[in-house]
Amino acid sequence: MAFDHRKYRPGPRIDLPDRRWPDQTITQGPRWASVDLRDGNQALRRPMDVTHKRRLWELLVRIGFKEIEVGFPAASQPDYDFVRLLIESGAIPEDVRVQVLVQAREDLIRRTFQALEGIPRAIVHVYNSTSPVQREWVFGSDRAGVKTIACHGADWVARAALDYPDTDWTFQYSPESFTATELDYAIEVCNAVVDIWQPTPAHRCILNLPATVEVASPNIFADQIEAFGRSIDRREAIILSVHPHNDRGGAVAAGELALLAGAERVEGTLLGNGERTGNLDLVTLAMNLYSQGVDPGLDLSNPEEIIAVVEDCTDIATHPRHPWVGELVYTAFSGSHQDAIGKCLKRQRPDAPWQVAYLPIDPSDIGRDYQAVIQVNSQSGKGGMAFLLEREFGLNLPTWLRRELAPLVQRASEAAGGLIDAQSIRDLFVAEFIRDQHPVALQGLTLRAQGPDQLELRFGTAGGEQRASGTGAGVIEAFSQAWTSAFGRDFAVIDYQEHAIGAGTEAEAAAYVLIEQDGTRHAGAAIDRDSLNAAIRALVSALNRAALAEDERTRTARTSGEGHARSQRQPDQRLAV
Structure with a gap:
């Protein structure tokens, strides 16, 4: 199959030369809406059962989500039953609104409201597709026909809500495939829906603009959001929401730029689960804001719990390099x-x-x-x-x-x-x-510090015990004199450092010394409860390492010499043959 880019066209662009979003700054977190239990759930190989849905619901509430889409109750009996379970078990906190999805069909809308009977507050989210390919190839309709579907859906929602006056209803409309829809037409359809609902600044509706399929770069999405916000009627009575998908890998960037462009609300999922390449990752977006000194309004202080619950409920592993919360993102190997x-x-x-x-x-x-x-x-x-x-x-x-x-x-x-x-x-x-045992072991020492330091030492060697003494302006100088008198080899101390390990009566001393002997430098170290012992043992370690290195050089030279002698004899043997 040919890999041919010519079959594709760029996503739709709009002319917005006076765009203002590049100069804006995000100073507060948006309204967050989790769609894990609906959009995320429908994308799983094995949809969640009630136990897993309940576990994920409880996590979302703990994190601080106030709007949670829990299902499509009119199209799925398990979703219907879960909505009823939440209502009848009293599991919905007073400050949380359940959101449910429904197509713009009268029978489905009626059943959706039946599923929500008795709920104190809820969001009913109605949608229909508006892009040219959906209008023409899927539905065999035109602009007028698709707008009629949206208007009928909005009207059925408004009428059904009248039968449940004890519930505080919020209406939400999504022109599905918004990013692939002509902007003027998307605005026309949304204005028609808003005209039916008649929202007010005190009781706003939600217009949710989905990148159902991500078809362009995030800056194009930001242009679309800003232009939409400028042109939509009753802007003060509308909560402008976005629902990015991640087909191009830019969902989080699209969401962030959409906030700059005027969006107030973001829909997505924890860790980005969703159809195809997934939804916008709410954790990543929230942590992006947090890292800039903005309070996201969500408690993400326990990512291990989030990862554990999401992995258990979705059966999808979290990548170790996942932004902000992956296992290795705070690990440096370089x-x-x-x-x-x-x-x-x-x-x-x-x-x-x-x-x-x-x-x-x-x-x-x-x-x-x-x-x-x-x-x-x-x-x-x-x-x-x-x-x-x-x-x-x-x-x-x-x-x-x-x-x-x-x-x-x-x-x-x-x-x-x-x-x-x-x-x-x-x-x-x-x-x-720490080589203070071989070939020389420090077996004992006595320090007299009246005037010049006088150091008496006992060493263990292969030939038996060796005693030595030295005098100097300090312990190291006294040791140097004692060592030279005992073993006939002098050395110079290039550097000496020590520090305490721990504090109080349990503290230990660590000593490090660098010496030079016969033009070669050697390091030694020691750890001891007594700082004097640590210093002397470190010196012995460095000198032992010097002796061992010299032995190794001698063996290497001897082996090399023997090999050279054999090679010198070899020609004669060949000639004899």
Whole structure:
């Protein structure tokens, strides 16, 4: 089959040279309308049963939705029964309006009102398709005929409501396929519906403009919404609503731009479930506003609950990179990202505006902690590794030690084929840099600090115990003198750092030292309840690592020399043959 773009045409555009929406700013959340239980439910391989519908309903109420479309009761007995269940069980809070959908057919409208009998307040949402392809190819009608369907539907709704005077009714009309409908005709049809309902500023109706199929870019949708809002009659008596779908992947952007263009209400679903590529994702749109300092009016502080309930009710997994709430969206694997995040988190003050590199919001706002922010794999660098060691174990490694540890962590991650956890990183650090037992073990020390520091040491070696003593202006200088006198090898201390781990009587000391011996630098470390012991053990670790490195170089040179000698003999053997 040919992949031929010429069979397609651009979506409809409108001429709006004086558009004002690009200069607007969203300063408050819209009216949110969830259609999870209707539009979302009809898109599932296996529609929800009553138990799952009830669970999802309760979640939507907890989050703070005040308008929830629960079904199409005239077309589905399970939907009818669920509406009755909500009413008869008293499950509808006083500030929540149930919304139900119905086609512009008299029999369906009558049954819809029967399903809602006894409800204190409700939204009846009537619709019919208005686009040219629907008018001409589906219904075999023209503009006048389709407008008549809309008017009849509006009239039947208004008349049926009179039979239930104890309910506070809100009427809603959708010109289905609005984005593919000629704008002047969509306005004409909606004006005709509004003329029948006669809404007032005190009791407004809802005009809902669906991108039933997303046929153009979000800016075109914004133009359509702004032009519609300017031209519709009785604008002050109308709640302008939008219902974007995600066929082009732009539903959230379309919804956001529609709010700039004058929309006051947004319909969508949690996490974007819906027909084809889905509905507008209400969580993403609400979090977009939240990240800009706008109160969305919804409580999204527990995304784990939202994900768990939606996945259970829809049997659709949430992508780990789903905006704002995916499992990995606050996780950094890149070394440079990890380093930047770690530095920013140290400087971020609780009372200051949030400005942490690579984290557009504070993950703790939505129940995430920093354990998920930085994870280490083979693509990570020194920053992420150091962040984990400091966060999990209080180890604040100097830069030069991080530089030595990083390739060890990378190799371990590559060998494991993925992530390496903080405990494994600590184990590598301890195994490589705390080397105070072999070939020399520190067995005891005594410090006399009257005048110059006098240090007496006992070392365990392969040849037995070795005693040494030294004097200096400080402990390190005294140790250096003692070591040189005992083993005949001097060294220079390039850097020494220490810090406490924890506080109070349970605190430990961590010491890190970088030495130079025979022109080569070696790092060592130690952790001890006593800071003096930690310092001396760190020095012993660095010197042991220097000795082990020298042994390895000697073995390598010997092996290389033996191989070279064999290769030198080889030509003679060949000649003898």
